[in-house]
Amino acid sequence: MAAAISNNYKGSKLLFSFILTRRTMTFKSYCTLALVICSLGRCFAEDDHEMEEFLKREFSLTKPYQGVGSSGSSHWELMGDSMVTTEQVRLTPDMQSRQGAVWSRIPCHLKDWEMQVHFKIHGQGKKNLNGDGLAIWYTKERMQKGPVFGNMDNFTGLGVFVDTYPNEEKHLEAQKKRYTPRTQRIFPFVLAMVGNGSISYDHERDGRPTELGGCNAMVRNLKHDTFLFIRYVRRRLTVMIDIEGQHEWRDCLDIPGVRLPQGYYFGASAITGDLSDNHDIISLKLYQLTVLRTQKEEEEAEEEITIPSVDNIDLLRVGQSEEGMSGVAIFFTVLFSMLGCFLLIVVGLVVYSHWSENRRKRFY
Numbered sequence: 001m002a003a004a005i006s007n008n009y010k011g012s013k014l015l016f017s018f019i020l021t022r023r024t025m026t027f028k029s030y031c032t033l034a035l036v037i038c039s040l041g042r043c044f045a046e047d048d049h050e051m052e053e054f055l056k057r058e059f060s061l062t063k064p065y066q067g068v069g070s071s072g073s074s075h076w077e078l079m080g081d082s083m084v085t086t087e088q089v090r091l092t093p094d095m096q097s098r099q100g101a102v103w104s105r106i107p108c109h110l111k112d113w114e115m116q117v118h119f120k121i122h123g124q125g126k127k128n129l130n131g132d133g134l135a136i137w138y139t140k141e142r143m144q145k146g147p148v149f150g151n152m153d154n155f156t157g158l159g160v161f162v163d164t165y166p167n168e169e170k171h172l173e174a175q176k177k178r179y180t181p182r183t184q185r186i187f188p189f190v191l192a193m194v195g196n197g198s199i200s201y202d203h204e205r206d207g208r209p210t211e212l213g214g215c216n217a218m219v220r221n222l223k224h225d226t227f228l229f230i231r232y233v234r235r236r237l238t239v240m241i242d243i244e245g246q247h248e249w250r251d252c253l254d255i256p257g258v259r260l261p262q263g264y265y266f267g268a269s270a271i272t273g274d275l276s277d278n279h280d281i282i283s284l285k286l287y288q289l290t291v292l293r294t295q296k297e298e299e300e301a302e303e304e305i306t307i308p309s310v311d312n313i314d315l316l317r318v319g320q321s322e323e324g325m326s327g328v329a330i331f332f333t334v335l336f337s338m339l340g341c342f343l344l345i346v347v348g349l350v351v352y353s354h355w356s357e358n359r360r361k362r363f364y
């Protein structure tokens with residue numbers, strides 16, 4: 001009761017001070033307010049696109065993994081060193097130089113979908129003495145071995161990687177170099193990449209040149225369950241993670257204009273090298289999303305996509321390289337801009353004094 005009152009009191013005090021300061025509100029705070037209202041409006045607009053979801057069993061991999069790895073009638077096929085137990089599909093054991101995968105046998109023709117991945121990465125190795133990570137796929141190709149987390153390079157489609165070993169950072173460290181804190185990635189790192197059949201994944205740089213976005217995710221050797229969430233709706237790719245054991249999704253990346261063809265295959269793969277980990281898939285749950293589209297969106301959705309691509313990919317990259325500007329570069333940019341302005345002012349003053357002197361001379 002007391003708490004409620006004090007809360008109420010706090011509320012009205014806030015309102016009161018808001019009214020008081022309202023008069024002195026600067027233009028800037030009006031802008032902020034306008035922005036807040038706009039973003040609220042957007043939330044409601046999102047709600048208007050109410051979504052319904054259906055679990056699609058034929059694209060889901062759940063306990064007890066009936067027939068997986070033994071029966072040809074199963075919807076899923078194992079490859080490489082992967083194996084099924086009652087508890088999980090183990091893509092790789094905690095041993096060196098293994099690779100394994102599990103692939104759906106059925107191409108998926110859904111337009112909008114959501115994949116919830118329940119996974120577990122664990123092993124004997126201490127921090128940074130483990131590797132290499134796992135990947136979730138939606139690609140044209142299936143059942144191919146290769147260097148990209150156990151799948152082929154130059155794949156066609158979407159890959160979401162949980163990279164547990166910082167190859168590039170370790171390499172730089174050996175040369176006593178490092179990224180600025182802003183551009184440094186903390187591993188394990190989750191990232192997304194879209195391939196079109198001729199884009200190579202740069203393993204030595206942990207996929208940095210082709211990264212669409214990503215986030216840090218401390219997923220190893222945890223007692224609680226860890227989840228990855230991949231949503232593809234109206235050409236918008238969203239990846240979220242739930243790794244704190246709080247049953248809350250945390251944003252990882254969100255990119256509009258991702259064009260993925262229909263009829264590709266879902267899969268999961270993992271690889272170990274000198275360093276290793278158990279890479280386990282506990283479940284893959286695929287939901288079909290029923291989305292309301294505006295007429296324009298409906299028309300857009302009708303045009304067929306044949307090659308995966310991302311709109312404005314160059315802008316994404318430009319954004320990344322701008323972010324990559326080091327502190328020194330920013331310092332010099334600011335310095336030279338200031339010098340430039342100063343020079344302009346000096347030139348302006350000199351020209352002006354000449355001009356007014358001439359004018360004075362003319363008057364005499």
Ligand SMILES: *[C@@H]1O[C@H](CO)[C@@H](O)[C@H](O)[C@H]1NC(C)=O
Pocket residue numbers: 196197198199307
């Ligand atoms: C794939 O993407 C690259 C880089 O964006 C581009 O240069 C290439 O032409 C694309 N290939 C195809 C087959 O679309």
Ligand SMILES: *[C@@H]1O[C@H](CO)[C@@H](O)[C@H](O)[C@H]1NC(C)=O
Pocket residue numbers: 153154197198199200
């Ligand atoms: C992948 O594509 C790149 C560029 O198109 C090419 O140089 C490379 O040989 C390809 N790699 C494989 C394994 O096909």
Ligand SMILES: [Ca+2]
Pocket residue numbers: 132163164165166167203206
């Ligand atoms: Ca790596």
